[in-house]
Amino acid sequence: MRISCPPTISPCYYGVDTPTREELIASSSTPEEICKFIGADSLGYVSLAGMKQAVGDTQGNYCTSCYTGVYPTDLVQLQVRENHASGKIGEAMGGDSGEDKNREHPVAVEHES
Numbered sequence: 001m002r003i004s005c006p007p008t009i010s011p012c013y014y015g016v017d018t019p020t021r022e023e024l025i026a027s028s029s030t031p032e033e034i035c036k037f038i039g040a041d042s043l044g045y046v047s048l049a050g051m052k053q054a055v056g057d058t059q060g061n062y063c064t065s066c067y068t069g070v071y072p073t074d075l076v077q078l079q080v081r082e083n084h085a086s087g088k089i090g091e092a093m094g095g096d097s098g099e100d101k102n103r104e105h106p107v108a109v110e111h112e113s
Helices: 031-038 048-054
Strands: 002-004 043-045 080-083
Touching: 031 043
Parallel strands: 002 043
Antiparallel strands: none
């Protein structure tokens, strides 16, 4: 059995280089589907509450946005275009390059209350 932190379902916008939501397998797949994909017999996750308890986060000081999809701040949305042929990444939102099909469109973001 493989045991992991809570499933990472959302990208981190605060300094950890994580893929887009579409590239995070746990954002759209069940543990059973992930097991089949990686060839594992079973997969388990530590609950978010269990992880917070393990690190002593009794005050809610640690960011959990990548596990919950709820972000503590407003985010600046960028559209990112990947050009796999040239390896170029990144383009700020705005201006129409005519390559809309290659762009990642911003997603709706929840905020902490």
